[in-house]
Amino acid sequence: MKSREAADLGRFAGTELRHATTLVHGVHSGISDTIHRAVQAAVGPAALPVQIIADAVTSTAYTATGFGLDAGSRVAGWIAGQRLRSRGDEAPSIHDAPRGHQALAFGLGIRGDAIHAHTPSISPAMQVRSGGRRVDLTPEGVGAAYGQIGDQIAVFLHGLCGTEAAWQWRGNPQTPYAARLATDLGLTPVTVRYNTGLRISENGQALVALLDSLHSAWPVPLTKIVLIGHSMGGLVVHSALAQAPDDAAWLPLVTDSVSLGAPHHGSPVARGVRHAADTLTETTRGRRIGAYLAQRSLGVRDLEYGNVVPADWQDAGSTDTSDRRTHPPDRTGIRHHAIVAVLGRRPAQLGAGVGDLLVPLDSARHLATATHPSRFADEDVTVVTGLDHLGLLNNDRVYTALHAALSAPELSVRP
Template sequence: MGKKLDEVIGVLNGTIGDHLARTGNGLGIAMGLYHDGQPLAIEPDAIRAAHPDAGARAALLVHGIMCTESVWQFPDGSDYGTMLQRDLGITPLYVRYNSGLSIPDNGASLARLLESLAGAWPAPLEEIILIGFSMGGLLVRSACHTAHREKLAWLGMVRRALYVGTPHRGAPTERAGRVLARVLRAIPEPVTRLIADIGDLRSDGIKDLGDADVRHEDRARRRDTISLRDPRHPVPLLDGMEHHLIAGSLSQSKWLTMLFGDAIVPVSSATDGRHGEAQAGGMPSGDVRLIPGVAHLGLAHHPEVYAQIRAWCEETK
């Protein structure tokens, strides 16, 4: 399949991927590693063939909803992974997955994938760097939670996780849609209830973005509550590793930044409430960076974002 068709299927999976999985539709994407647009078997020989110089450090890049790994690409075909390989000798790996499935289910699959990867790496593996864009960052958190609970070996190799435009405190547009659907369903009119039912056809993955649900118990809690409030996530960032957060904003204006963020994810959500520490052009807290003038999708392939990612990956602590 060509890149454009893959991207269309990625959008389809983000929209109705849970339905595709339930019905066994062949368009549903099975989570796996991809190299040059093709599936990469998690076997030593396959990894060695794709990455002859595979070394002690690897970076796993996890795309967001309605995307494939192509979202990371610059116009010249390079991406954060290939640039890290060029500059720091870090081997890049790319996950493709069905972004319409629930975040906890995808997180569990990612945890299993990483466990297999750690066992199949064709060289001594010392460090795994996790880089998640948008929903991909929540998958990283969910996978780490699963690995911590199940005592998986790969978690001990993770020294840092980088979250690019990740809605750590949820997505207000999804919460607003949830409230609207509840209101429409309460009106005793067939038309409004039909509209609410149609709205509820959005995928489990989209629904999980509302409150950044990374565990199944988070999803169960959502059924009992409905709010437009920016929630504080019940699962803290995991101890034992560095966590780095990058947020974008549409404007240099402080007020527009606070109101609109990157047009999809508010700054307060992308920085997990630490937006007061993030200032344009600076890093007062060291692990939070706000990059003004960059919209949501642009964060996946922007020179300033890469410069920050590289700086964090160069740190030795």
């Protein structure tokens, strides 16, 4: 960890511990309120002073604890930063740590926009990763990272709270898709890491810039680009395609995009969190919990409906919870595939609304509406049964569908 990262991590941890204390206080207050009401029902108004005193003592204790944890974390981070600086600051970045980046990725998904604004050293810029390190997007850097360089690449984007390591999902022992596509189809894998707490449209713009740099830095002329995204990553892919300038040098090389369980019509889980935050904030005892949930990242907010471009959320008031998507048209000449999962052995089992537990079937396949067509032709949607959302990251049946999709003749999808 670098000295600046240690200090920023202390600040971030302190803020989050203080917020977590508020959350615990809210839960405690809800439980104690229920008990006090029961006591008042039994003994009458005489019990009210006891509740007032108990609430005052509890509030003081939690406030002091929260500020104490905040201050302690900040001091610990500052001390750690000073020690690292005195040793020459030669330790690897937290972003390159074998385990630390996983825990950080979770925090980024939940609070990544605030981290980016207030503690930027622990907010990773969108970057290509290989062998546990950031790839310098120069011909020399790419050559050093990949060794044998082909002229066709597959770009992988993870989902919320993830990193490029998500594609090696430990729940399944299979070889990751990246290595299998390299062997079977000659697609050099390019895995990307990004801050999933930022706006999806902001990450889409960052992907445009990254692909510009990647195209310029690739040591041999590229002839084919495939974009593959899991969950939020699929939305970032479509965001980049929607926002890329028509003269982007890499754009004509994109033959296929693949969305794995991407919430193109949003996630009911994200909408449920927003509804809970709004409801709890309006209650006396639930306001602390509601305030905590209301601090969810802008990336999570975009998942409520599947926003992919700025027009989907700009000019919306703070209380506007409606679906404002503009459904930008897809790029012609690119074949868009959706591989979706359902928990049941048949799509109808458990209901299509359950889907893979996090994303419903109709959202993952971007079902056509009365006003907007689907992003996917029916023949380009594959449903994998008996699988959950994370199972899409590494599964033999999913890979079979992925291989089949990317093996389709290119001439049949080019204008």
